[in-house]
Amino acid sequence: MTQQHTRQQHDEIAHYLRTAIREGYFQPGDELPSEAELTRKFTSSRGPVRQAMSTLRTEGLISSGRGRRTVVLDNVPTQSFDDIISFSQWCHNADIVPGQRTQWVTRRPAEKSLAASLRIPDGDPVVSVFRLRLMDDVPTMVERLNYPLEVGRHVLAFDTDSGSIYQELIDQGVDISRTSRTIDAIGANEDDAALLEVPVGTPLLRVRRRAFTSAGELIESSDDRYLPWKASFTMNSTRGNPSSMALTSTHLGDI
Amino acid sequence: MTQQHTRQQHDEIAHYLRTAIREGYFQPGDELPSEAELTRKFTSSRGPVRQAMSTLRTEGLISSGRGRRTVVLDNVPTQSFDDIISFSQWCHNADIVPGQRTQWVTRRPAEKSLAASLRIPDGDPVVSVFRLRLMDDVPTMVERLNYPLEVGRHVLAFDTDSGSIYQELIDQGVDISRTSRTIDAIGANEDDAALLEVPVGTPLLRVRRRAFTSAGELIESSDDRYLPWKASFTMNSTRGNPSSMALTSTHLGDI
DNA sequence: GATGACTACATGTATGTACAAGTTTGATGA
DNA sequence: TCATCAAACTTGTACATACATGTAGTCATC
Numbered sequence: 001m002t003q004q005h006t007r008q009q010h011d012e013i014a015h016y017l018r019t020a021i022r023e024g025y026f027q028p029g030d031e032l033p034s035e036a037e038l039t040r041k042f043t044s045s046r047g048p049v050r051q052a053m054s055t056l057r058t059e060g061l062i063s064s065g066r067g068r069r070t071v072v073l074d075n076v077p078t079q080s081f082d083d084i085i086s087f088s089q090w091c092h093n094a095d096i097v098p099g100q101r102t103q104w105v106t107r108r109p110a111e112k113s114l115a116a117s118l119r120i121p122d123g124d125p126v127v128s129v130f131r132l133r134l135m136d137d138v139p140t141m142v143e144r145l146n147y148p149l150e151v152g153r154h155v156l157a158f159d160t161d162s163g164s165i166y167q168e169l170i171d172q173g174v175d176i177s178r179t180s181r182t183i184d185a186i187g188a189n190e191d192d193a194a195l196l197e198v199p200v201g202t203p204l205l206r207v208r209r210r211a212f213t214s215a216g217e218l219i220e221s222s223d224d225r226y227l228p229w230k231a232s233f234t235m236n237s238t239r240g241n242p243s244s245m246a247l248t249s250t251h252l253g254d255i
Numbered sequence: 256m257t258q259q260h261t262r263q264q265h266d267e268i269a270h271y272l273r274t275a276i277r278e279g280y281f282q283p284g285d286e287l288p289s290e291a292e293l294t295r296k297f298t299s300s301r302g303p304v305r306q307a308m309s310t311l312r313t314e315g316l317i318s319s320g321r322g323r324r325t326v327v328l329d330n331v332p333t334q335s336f337d338d339i340i341s342f343s344q345w346c347h348n349a350d351i352v353p354g355q356r357t358q359w360v361t362r363r364p365a366e367k368s369l370a371a372s373l374r375i376p377d378g379d380p381v382v383s384v385f386r387l388r389l390m391d392d393v394p395t396m397v398e399r400l401n402y403p404l405e406v407g408r409h410v411l412a413f414d415t416d417s418g419s420i421y422q423e424l425i426d427q428g429v430d431i432s433r434t435s436r437t438i439d440a441i442g443a444n445e446d447d448a449a450l451l452e453v454p455v456g457t458p459l460l461r462v463r464r465r466a467f468t469s470a471g472e473l474i475e476s477s478d479d480r481y482l483p484w485k486a487s488f489t490m491n492s493t494r495g496n497p498s499s500m501a502l503t504s505t506h507l508g509d510i
Numbered sequence: 511g512a513t514g515a516c517t518a519c520a521t522g523t524a525t526g527t528a529c530a531a532g533t534t535t536g537a538t539g540a
Numbered sequence: 541t542c543a544t545c546a547a548a549c550t551t552g553t554a555c556a557t558a559c560a561t562g563t564a565g566t567c568a569t570c
Contacts, residue, residue, distance in 0.1 A: 008554095028471055029470070048553075053521095063469050066520075066521050066563080068562075068564095183488040186440075186458055204440055205440040212329070214323075216318075228441060233436075233438040233439070234501045234502075235490065236500075238433045239432045249351065302526095319551065320552085323550070324551085
């Protein structure tokens with residue numbers, strides 16, 4: 001009975017619940033159908049239903065507990081891995097026209113700190129990109145990307161004014177499976193200030209990202225600086241569920 | 256055979272793996288024992304083992320896939336719900352001595368914007384706290400907390416210079432089950448600057464938090480501003496797993 | 511009317527089984 | 541030697557069952 005591209009059951013159930021919640025069919029505070037009802041509705045066993053519930057729980061959409069009915073929490077914005085790694089993708093979802101003005105693309109030997117942040121030997125070639133990103137033609141963010149040559153060669157062969165580097169890398173078969181972000185604040189330096197059209201020292205939201213393959217190899221090290229009144233991060237955590245998020249004290253100049 | 260306080264099996268397995276990873280027994284890149292081995296080691300069935308694995312996966316500690324052995328990812332800091340909601344708790348875990356200098360505690364009718372952020376009618380009584388927080392006696396963060404009276408009365412009866420308000424609320428039986436954080440950057444205003452001993456306009460990392468009960472009632476609305484060289488946020492996301500994190504464009508003055 | 515025991519019913523945990531769908535390994539054969 | 545294929549792993553998905561444990565409602569009793 002396995003059709004070729006049938007969605008997995010737990011996936012289908014999760015998708016149903018997610019869209020039902022997002023479209024307001026189940027409102028915050030409402031009780032979700034019980035597991036028993038869902039097993040009947042989807043002609044499934046408890047396993048897939050519970051797996052779907054677990055997914056939604058880690059997304060922060062629902063809350064459940066022994067004896068209690070599962071309830072819908074506040075409708076929180078959640079984005080998929082792809083949405084959150086690509087500025088272009090993100091804008092597209094938010095009905096914003098993304099733009100970019102590439103300042104430069106270079107290939108050069110890594111100086112010490114950059115080599116360390118990419119975990120490669122000093123002097124190894126690195127491809128770097130420096131772009132201004134725009135939302136609906138308004139300057140929003142400055143983006144500094146660094147790739148080891150193995151990955152960067154795809155970037156060199158790409159017109160960085162034409163759109164999403166991330167999408168290009170995926171298309172080229174680069175395996176991006178995990179990212180780690182460090183968020184803090186920093187004042188705009190002269191480059192930032194000029195591009196974003198704000199005074200030097202203006203507080204910016206800095207997101208330093210490192211991307212890894214599923215084997216754990218470092219693929220990308222980036223530094224994005226947003227105008228804080230144009231974009232902000234939101235995250236949800238639920239008691240009992242581990243948060244995958246940490247507040248860390250910065251002893252030295254990490255990264 | 257149920258002893259009273261025996262840890263759940265999946266919890267015990269997860270705890271074992273977590274500490275083994277954290278202590279370097281399994282290093283990044285290493286393969287974890289297979290599910291079969293773990294079931295033998297813990298005299299358990301596959302269910303609890305897989306549940307533990309799932310937990311670690313959403314924590315960002317491991318990566319797995321069909322046919323592939325499960326591997327340890329980069330050792331990422333992960334904090335529990337409790338660690339991340341309480342400054343005191345967080346410092347304690349990092350071997351830092353937390354401190355606080357309460358500036359004022361008030362009870363007053365909520366003005367419009369505060370009422371909106373707490374989702375209560377204008378003029379309803381609100382308890383507010385304004386504290387400077389210190390790490391090892393060094394100013395680190397200014398904290399503005401707001402509670403509806405129902406919760407805030409516990410705060411009024413508490414010596415806010417003595418430690419963790421969060422812990423006190425828990426002890427008083429307040430049910431805190433979910434939080435939503437919005438992170439951005441902002442320049443220090445005069446109050447911030449004076450307390451943190453920096454010039455006005457210094458970029459600060461602002462974390463606005465809202466806490467909810469499991470029923471979805473809003474309990475707390477806070478605004479923490481960190482010196483960015485003292486603390487930063489880190490978060491991990493893995494492809495396939497939903498991220499519970501979102502980058503949002505700020506159209507208006509939300510929250 | 512309030513209290514408390516009891517009874518459904520909810521979700522959480524655990525076991526066992528079976529198969530699906532990838533990856534790795536090694537034997538086989540040209 | 542090298543390519544190919546099959547077997548033996550791996551983790552993912554699904555089903556059936558049982559019991560633990562907490563919640564909420566019913567209903568008799570005080």
